[in-house]
Amino acid sequence: xxxxxxxxxxxxxxxxxxxxxxxxxxxxxxxxxxxxxxxxxxxxxxxxxxxxxxxxxxxxxxxxxxxxxxxxxxxxxxxxxxxxxxxxxxxxxxxxxxxxxxxxxxxxxxxxxxxxxxxxxxxxxxxxxxxxxxxxxxxxxxxxxxxxxxxxxxxxxxxxxxxxxxxxxxxxxxxxxxxxxxxxxxxxxxxxxxxxxxxxxxxxxxxxxxxxxxxxxxxxxxxxxxxxxxxxxxxxxxxxxxxxxxxxxxxxxxxxxxxxxxxxxxxxxxxxxxxxxxxxxxxxxxxxxxxxxxxxxxxxxxxxxxxxxxxxxxxxxxxxxxxxxxxxxxxxxxxxxxxxxxxxxxxxxxxxxxxxxxxxxxxxxxxxxxxxxxxxxxxxxxxxxxxxxxxxxxxxxxxxxxxxxxxxxxxxxxxxxxxxxxxxxxxxxxxxxxxxxxxxxxxxxxxxxxxxxxxxxxxxxxxxxxxxxxxxxxxxxxxxxxxxxxxxxxxxxxxxxxxxxxxxxxxxxxxxxxxxxxxxxxxxxxxxxxxxxxxxxxxxxxxxx
Numbered sequence: 001x002x003x004x005x006x007x008x009x010x011x012x013x014x015x016x017x018x019x020x021x022x023x024x025x026x027x028x029x030x031x032x033x034x035x036x037x038x039x040x041x042x043x044x045x046x047x048x049x050x051x052x053x054x055x056x057x058x059x060x061x062x063x064x065x066x067x068x069x070x071x072x073x074x075x076x077x078x079x080x081x082x083x084x085x086x087x088x089x090x091x092x093x094x095x096x097x098x099x100x101x102x103x104x105x106x107x108x109x110x111x112x113x114x115x116x117x118x119x120x121x122x123x124x125x126x127x128x129x130x131x132x133x134x135x136x137x138x139x140x141x142x143x144x145x146x147x148x149x150x151x152x153x154x155x156x157x158x159x160x161x162x163x164x165x166x167x168x169x170x171x172x173x174x175x176x177x178x179x180x181x182x183x184x185x186x187x188x189x190x191x192x193x194x195x196x197x198x199x200x201x202x203x204x205x206x207x208x209x210x211x212x213x214x215x216x217x218x219x220x221x222x223x224x225x226x227x228x229x230x231x232x233x234x235x236x237x238x239x240x241x242x243x244x245x246x247x248x249x250x251x252x253x254x255x256x257x258x259x260x261x262x263x264x265x266x267x268x269x270x271x272x273x274x275x276x277x278x279x280x281x282x283x284x285x286x287x288x289x290x291x292x293x294x295x296x297x298x299x300x301x302x303x304x305x306x307x308x309x310x311x312x313x314x315x316x317x318x319x320x321x322x323x324x325x326x327x328x329x330x331x332x333x334x335x336x337x338x339x340x341x342x343x344x345x346x347x348x349x350x351x352x353x354x355x356x357x358x359x360x361x362x363x364x365x366x367x368x369x370x371x372x373x374x375x376x377x378x379x380x381x382x383x384x385x386x387x388x389x390x391x392x393x394x395x396x397x398x399x400x401x402x403x404x405x406x407x408x409x410x411x412x413x414x415x416x417x418x419x420x421x422x423x424x425x426x427x428x429x430x431x432x433x434x435x436x437x438x439x440x441x442x443x444x445x446x447x448x449x450x451x452x453x454x455x456x457x458x459x460x461x462x463x464x465x466x467x468x469x470x471x472x473x474x475x476x477x478x479x480x481x482x483x484x485x486x487x488x489x490x491x492x493x494x495x496x497x498x499x500x501x502x503x504x505x506x507x508x509x510x511x512x513x514x515x516x517x518x519x520x521x522x523x524x525x526x527x528x529x530x531x532x533x534x535x536x537x538x539x540x541x542x543x544x545x
Contacts, residue, residue, distance in 0.1 A: 038112030053317040058243035063397040068293025069333040074357040080273040091295025092330030101322035102467035107305035139402040144445035151218035163206025171241035229396035263371030269341040285494040294333025298459020339364035461488035
């Protein structure tokens with residue numbers, strides 16, 4: 001079979017889903033522009049900033065994408081490319097898009113606050129505290145891991161470092177220009193065209209002027225940048241950088257599709273499905289934990305209810321940003337699969353072990369794109385740089401999200417230190433950065449990272465639980481959310497149970513204990529949700545009797 005047919009069929013399914021199942025979901029959430037968004041009601045020029053839908057989509061897509069929809073699907077092909085494609089399409093439409101939009105709309109109806117606060121409003125204060133502690137710890141882990149990954153990437157490819165610095169300077173300039181031309185629609189379009197053109201030029205220029213520093217220096221520079229990106233007005237750095245960077249991914253997707261049309265490669269890999277793998281384990285639950293971004297990822301709920309909901313201008317913009325953004329990411333995951341299945345299974349296995357998923361993706365897609373007449377080394381370099389650029393996006397977005405999470409935790413604390421942490425963005429961001437540095441210095445992030453996949457999908461299950469309770473209390477039938485929720489809990493709890501047992505046998509007691517704690521956390525929040533709903537139902541039962 002030709003690869004173009006897979007791309008074409010997947011594109012039609014995802015496009016059609018937006019206008020069919022998407023319309024059903026939009027009606028269920030009762031999305032309407034009659035509701036005034038938090039970005040207008042709580043506008044502060046720093047975090048709450050009403051913005052154009054294309055800009056917010058760029059920020060949201062850049063933040064949720066990163067390397068996730070590339071790394072996960074490529075590793076999961078170990079079980080077979082057909083199960084990977086099926087889960088990406090079904091998961092993206094019926095799980096991920098519902099999860100992302102649900103988290104976003106629930107946040108919009110709760111002052112743009114995070115899932116933690118929505119839990120407090122619908123389940124209880126204890127639930128909020130448990131969830132925030134869990135999500136905050138997860139964000140600190142992500143910040144530490146991505147700072148390490150980016151620093152090592154910059155050392156191995158100094159040209160990527162130069163291009164990344166130039167991107168940041170361009171984003172600041174773009175933010176300033178669009179601020180002073182906000183009332184002129186044509187000015188924004190012209191600035192975008194010029195900005196995207198300069199950004200692509202910086203891809204080339206960065207390779208010509210490599211910037212070399214040692215690992216420790218890069219770590220401190222990256223975390224200093226993350227601090228600045230967290231405390232500055234979102235429209236001055238974070239938003240314009242993500243918006244412009246999103247055109248790298250759009251360009252990558254377009255180049256991949258055109259390249260496949262021109263090269264017309266054949267799917268070489270066999271269609272065999274492997275129920276188990278010596279390196280990964282059994283297809284259930286591992287497939288559904290490995291392919292997170294591209295299908296459903298708990299991290300998306302933190303972005304949707306954290307930075308994104310505070311920038312949405314009109315509530316109906318959430319349709320394309322939340323639901324549509326997830327479907328675009330699903331198509332990127334399909335492209336990741338396509339970049340690999342042009343190899344035989346034996347070539348895939350050997351090259352994955354030798355190169356890792358990102359270089360394998362860059363080589364495969366770069367080879368396809370080169371059919372357009374672009375030199376293969378440049379095409380491979382462009383793909384690799386695009387992936388690296390989005391790792392930096394994850395770092396700065398996570399720092400801001402961790403700041404929001406910490407502030408929300410201390411909102412109810414009456415002591416002076418609690419009040420200062422909840423109100424002072426500089427202090428709260430400083431705490432986030434210091435904790436990230438300590439985790440990096442201890443080396444604990446490398447030990448803890450293996451559990452991230454399960455923890456991330458637990459976030460998704462808990463976000464779906466929260467949205468379900470919220471819908472029930474709004475008298476809306478939540479079946480379209482509860483079905484994905486029950487499935488994700490079954491995946492997560494199975495994964496955590498296996499992970500705890502395997503690490504216990506290997507005497508990795510720290511990971512085993514953490515997995516057990518997360519297992520207990522799931523049931524604690526389920527119990528609190530059930531208790532909250534029981535209180536809601538009892539008065540009605542008494543009236544009937």
